[in-house]
Structures are given as C-alpha cells and as structure tokens.
Amino acid sequence: MKGPTGGNRTGRKLGQKIRKRGKIKASSRRWLERHINDPYVQRAQLEGYRSRAAFKLLEIDQKHGILSGARRIVDLGSAPGGWSQIAARVTGSTDAAPKVAAIDFLEMDPVPGVAFLQMDFLDDAAPSALIEACGGAPDLVLSDMAAPTTGHRRTDHLRTMHLCEVAAYFAVDVLNTGGHFLAKTFQGGTEAALLTMLKRSFTSVIHVKPPASRAESVEMYLLAKGFKGKPADDA
Ligand SMILES: C[S@@+](CC[C@H](N)C(=O)[O-])C[C@H]1O[C@@H](n2cnc3c(N)ncnc32)[C@H](O)[C@@H]1O
Known part of the structure; x- marks a missing residue:
C-alpha cells in the first residue's frame, strides 16, 4: 500500500501552523502541528478509521x-x-x-x-x-x-x-x-x-x-x- 501523499480531500491544507502563541507549550505546539499536517491522520478521517x-x-x-x-x-x-x-x-x-x-x-x-x-x-x-x-x-x-x-x-x-x-x-x-x-x-x-x-x-x-x-x-x-x-x- 502506498502511503498517503499530500492529497488533501478533507479540505484542510497541509503545512498549517498553530497560531495561538504563548498559550501552548512548545512541545504541544509541535505535536499539534505534526498531527494536523499528517496525511495519515487526514486519510483516517476520510476513510472512517479511529486512528492513523x-x-x-x-x-x-x-x-x-x-x-x-x-x-x-x-x-x-x-x-x-x-x-x-x-x-x-x-x-x-x-x-x-x-x-x-x-x-x-x-x-x-x-x-x-x-x-x-x-x-x-x-x-x-x-x-x-x-x-x-x-x-x-x-x-x-x-x-x-x-x-x-x-x-x-x-x-x-x-x-x-x-x-x-x-x-x-x-x-x-x-x-x-x-x-x-x-x-x-x-x-x-x-x-x-x-x-x-x-x-x-x-x-x-x-x-x-x-x-x-x-x-x-x-x-x-x-x-x-x-x-x-x-x-x-x-x-
Ligand atoms: C498506540 S495505542 C493503540 C492504538 C490502536 N491500535 C488503534 O488502532 O487505535 C496503545 C494502547 O495500548 C494501551 N495499553 C498500554 N498498556 C496496556 C495494558 N497493560 N493493558 C491494556 N492496554 C494497555 C494504551 O492504553 C493505549 O490505548
């Protein structure tokens, strides 16, 4: 199986940054950014799986x-x-x-x-x-x-x-x-x-x-x- 690529039918753009500076710890921010930009996470949502x-x-x-x-x-x-x-x-x-x-x-x-x-x-x-x-x-x-x-x-x-x-x-x-x-x-x-x-x-x-x-x-x-x-x- 090929891994999901940048394709993005969730309507969400890859490469997004978390805006709220100051309120979130740097490590949490990095985790969130990686999560929302992860094509497997997006594909899981599209295909109805609960996890990547x-x-x-x-x-x-x-x-x-x-x-x-x-x-x-x-x-x-x-x-x-x-x-x-x-x-x-x-x-x-x-x-x-x-x-x-x-x-x-x-x-x-x-x-x-x-x-x-x-x-x-x-x-x-x-x-x-x-x-x-x-x-x-x-x-x-x-x-x-x-x-x-x-x-x-x-x-x-x-x-x-x-x-x-x-x-x-x-x-x-x-x-x-x-x-x-x-x-x-x-x-x-x-x-x-x-x-x-x-x-x-x-x-x-x-x-x-x-x-x-x-x-x-x-x-x-x-x-x-x-x-x-x-x-x-x-x-
Ligand atoms: C990476 S997640 C599993 C993801 C899952 N395969 C999926 O597809 O959704 C690992 C899970 O192992 C569980 N876990 C760790 N140690 C456990 C234990 N001793 N007994 C039962 N569950 C445990 C954690 O609570 C966690 O939910």
Missing part, C-alpha cells in the same frame, strides 16, 4: 498477509479502536457472535462486532476473559500496546518491551496452529530469549516497519507467522 495506526496494520497486512483467514482475533491495547475496526471487518464479527476481543485500560467507544474489556492486560484474569469474549482460540493476536510515557525514555522502552513479551507468551498459549502474532516493539529492543522462544514456536519471525510508522520513531513491529502449535506434552 489503522494504516500500520493495513500496510503490514498488504505485505505479509496476516488478516485473511483469521476467524478470531485478539487486539491488545486497542483504544481508540482502529485495529479493532479492521479486525471486526475481516472476521465478519457481529455483536451477537463476537469473533474479536479487544482490551485496553482506557475507555473505548463501542466498535460493532468487538467485545471490549476495559482492563489491564497484565491482570491475571485478562487472558481467559479475552478468549471467552471472542468465543475460542484466535488465529491472530495483535498487540499495539505502548506503556504510558514517564518522560524517562529507557523506562518507557523497558515497560513496552515487557508488554510485548507478555503478549508473546499469551499468543503461544492461545493461538490456533497456523496462527500469527504481531506486536509493537522497539528497534534493537527485542530480548534474545524472546526471539529464540518465538523462532522455536513459529515458522518465521521478522521485524517490520510499515511506512505509516514515523521514520523518526524507534517503533517497530515484531511479526511471527505460522504458529507451529503447542508441543505434545504442553497441549
């Missing part, structure tokens, strides 16, 4: 084909719901028989077809609640979880890496054979032991950086495809 993050998943899928064939999907760290919208569409999930379970400790406006749990994924009760919510074992576990920022970069990285690791162990515990796992990580951040575990459990394990992930960000995604299934003594 939706395009990261769509771009990864276009290159690596992880969505088609997924009968049930778990979406970890789902708010505001862009990935959940895509997951509901590809599974044909409905509120009467949800095939997508999503979790976030923040609130999320309802997404049709998505069973949403407002809780911490690190809560012991989360894994079984998720599987119950989507009606059985998933074929795809997605994690876009990022720990809330503390301002201390190293701490933030370690916390997000911990979320990635817990998500990975959850995935190998619950996935159907042949299923896939996609999780947010950081450049150079994935622990060797975690990679070894994933390489043992999946046919292929790679790091990907979709065009929608900002070039200046150290964000990457860990993609493990083709779950080999649980060892016989584990099943």
Whole structure:
C-alpha cells in the first residue's frame, strides 16, 4: 500500500501552523502541528478509521498477509479502536457472535462486532476473559500496546518491551496452529530469549516497519507467522 501523499480531500491544507502563541507549550505546539499536517491522520478521517495506526496494520497486512483467514482475533491495547475496526471487518464479527476481543485500560467507544474489556492486560484474569469474549482460540493476536510515557525514555522502552513479551507468551498459549502474532516493539529492543522462544514456536519471525510508522520513531513491529502449535506434552 502506498502511503498517503499530500492529497488533501478533507479540505484542510497541509503545512498549517498553530497560531495561538504563548498559550501552548512548545512541545504541544509541535505535536499539534505534526498531527494536523499528517496525511495519515487526514486519510483516517476520510476513510472512517479511529486512528492513523489503522494504516500500520493495513500496510503490514498488504505485505505479509496476516488478516485473511483469521476467524478470531485478539487486539491488545486497542483504544481508540482502529485495529479493532479492521479486525471486526475481516472476521465478519457481529455483536451477537463476537469473533474479536479487544482490551485496553482506557475507555473505548463501542466498535460493532468487538467485545471490549476495559482492563489491564497484565491482570491475571485478562487472558481467559479475552478468549471467552471472542468465543475460542484466535488465529491472530495483535498487540499495539505502548506503556504510558514517564518522560524517562529507557523506562518507557523497558515497560513496552515487557508488554510485548507478555503478549508473546499469551499468543503461544492461545493461538490456533497456523496462527500469527504481531506486536509493537522497539528497534534493537527485542530480548534474545524472546526471539529464540518465538523462532522455536513459529515458522518465521521478522521485524517490520510499515511506512505509516514515523521514520523518526524507534517503533517497530515484531511479526511471527505460522504458529507451529503447542508441543505434545504442553497441549
Ligand atoms: C498506540 S495505542 C493503540 C492504538 C490502536 N491500535 C488503534 O488502532 O487505535 C496503545 C494502547 O495500548 C494501551 N495499553 C498500554 N498498556 C496496556 C495494558 N497493560 N493493558 C491494556 N492496554 C494497555 C494504551 O492504553 C493505549 O490505548
């Protein structure tokens, strides 16, 4: 998928500046300017996605084909719901028989077809609640979880890496054979032991950086495809 270019059917001009000087902190001003001038943000509005993050998943899928064939999907760290919208569409999930379970400790406006749990994924009760919510074992576990920022970069990285690791162990515990796992990580951040575990459990394990992930960000995604299934003594 090509990234959105300067095209601008929202009627908003790219390259806009925030005028109210003095009232907004410089860092907030920079964030706002980048946000309103971001073609992915504008495209998300046009196409009805709740987040620009939706395009990261769509771009990864276009290159690596992880969505088609997924009968049930778990979406970890789902708010505001862009990935959940895509997951509901590809599974044909409905509120009467949800095939997508999503979790976030923040609130999320309802997404049709998505069973949403407002809780911490690190809560012991989360894994079984998720599987119950989507009606059985998933074929795809997605994690876009990022720990809330503390301002201390190293701490933030370690916390997000911990979320990635817990998500990975959850995935190998619950996935159907042949299923896939996609999780947010950081450049150079994935622990060797975690990679070894994933390489043992999946046919292929790679790091990907979709065009929608900002070039200046150290964000990457860990993609493990083709779950080999649980060892016989584990099943
Ligand atoms: C980048 S956002 C996800 C965006 C989402 N993929 C979308 O398309 O709209 C990351 C989310 O992870 C959530 N998160 C972080 N740690 C979490 C945890 N321990 N349990 C549940 N959600 C968590 C945050 O609250 C945040 O909403």
